[in-house]
Amino acid sequence: GAVVSQHPSRVICKSGTSVKIECRSLDFQATTMFWYRQFPKQSLMLMATSNEGSKATYEQGVEKDKFLINHASLTLSTLTVTSAHPEDSSFYICSARDPDRGDGGELFFGEGSRLTVL
Amino acid sequence: SQKIEQNSEALNIQEGKTATLTCNYTNYSPAYLQWYRQDPGRGPVFLLLIRENEKEKRKERLKVTFDTTLKQSLFHITASQPADSATYLCALYGQNFVFGPGTRLSVLP
Numbered sequence: 001g002a003v004v005s006q007h008p009s010r011v012i013c014k015s016g017t018s019v020k021i022e023c024r025s026l027d028f029q030a031t032t033m034f035w036y037r038q039f040p041k042q043s044l045m046l047m048a049t050s051n052e053g054s055k056a057t058y059e060q061g062v063e064k065d066k067f068l069i070n071h072a073s074l075t076l077s078t079l080t081v082t083s084a085h086p087e088d089s090s091f092y093i094c095s096a097r098d099p100d101r102g103d104g105g106e107l108f109f110g111e112g113s114r115l116t117v118l
Numbered sequence: 119s120q121k122i123e124q125n126s127e128a129l130n131i132q133e134g135k136t137a138t139l140t141c142n143y144t145n146y147s148p149a150y151l152q153w154y155r156q157d158p159g160r161g162p163v164f165l166l167l168i169r170e171n172e173k174e175k176r177k178e179r180l181k182v183t184f185d186t187t188l189k190q191s192l193f194h195i196t197a198s199q200p201a202d203s204a205t206y207l208c209a210l211y212g213q214n215f216v217f218g219p220g221t222r223l224s225v226l227p
Contacts, residue, residue: 006161034215041127043207044162044217093161105150105211109161 003027006094006110013084014118021079021113023094029074030096034107035067038091047092050077084117091115120145122218124208130224131198139193139221141208148210151184153193156205156220165206166193198225 005024013019023033031052036044048069049057056069066088068080081088091114095107125140141151150169154162168175168184168191175182181194195202203225208218 004161041222043219046214046216049214091159095161105167106152106164107154107162107209107215109154109163112159112161114159 003098004094004096004108004110006113008113009111010114010116012116012118015085016083018080018082019084019115021081021092021094021115023077023079023096023110025075025096025098025108028096028098028100030077030098031074033071033077033094033096035069035077035079036093036095038093038112044093047079052077081115084115086117089115089117120216122146122208122210122216124206124218124221126221127219128222128224130226133198133200133225133227135198137195137198137202137223137225139206139208139223141191141193141218143189143210143218146189146210146212146216147186148212150211151182151191152209152211153180153182153191154207154209154217156207158205162207195223200225200227 007022033050035047037047038044046059047062050069050071052071058064071077091112093112095109121144123142131137152167153165156162166182168182179196183192205220205222207220210216
């Protein structure tokens with residue numbers, strides 16, 4: 001079964017509101033989680049690296065005040081899109097690595113969250 | 119600048135044939151390379167990992183090669199089936215993960 005769970009899978013909101021997306025590692029502890037954004041027919045773009053107990057590391061061009069990341073526990077990271085606008089509509093995906101599973105290098109992805117801002 | 123390319127945006131093949139997907143990269147020295155499968159509206163699923171000192175790796179009907187001189191990886195699916203239809207992403211890991219644009223494979227019955 002899935003080792004990383006993401007919720008909600010779909011969310012529709014009005015422009016100006018905030019939306020929170022949760023990412024949970026189900027059977028392992030993840031000190032680091034990754035948040036990606038994906039536009040239709042395009043690849044995954046890393047937005048930020050979420051670090052448990054400390055501030056997230058954002059990629060260049062990603063507004064940290066716009067995309068708030070909180071990694072309060074070893075199994076939960078949240079991404080909050082603040083004051084969402086239609087251009088924020090996208091597919092957001094989280095991932096994490098379990099160093100004790102397989103080769104230790106593979107990323108386990110959540111199911112993704114489709115955000116539509118009206 | 120660093121760049122990852124996958125040979126084509128879309129690839130159509132007949133059922134039973136071998137699908138070959140290509141991943142090329144420039145200005146990069148990855149410690150390892152991975153291949154993922156992504157179905158529409160879903161998160162990617164890990165398939166195979168190959169390290170820089172490995173030439174080839176197999177898993178059931180899948181085979182991956184890694185040529186660090188050519189800076190290229192080939193991903194093969196033998197005896198392809200319609201269920202193999204999906205987008206396949208290559209990913210490089212150096213200091214962090216970087217994903218290629220993906221190839222959308224369609225296996226026609």
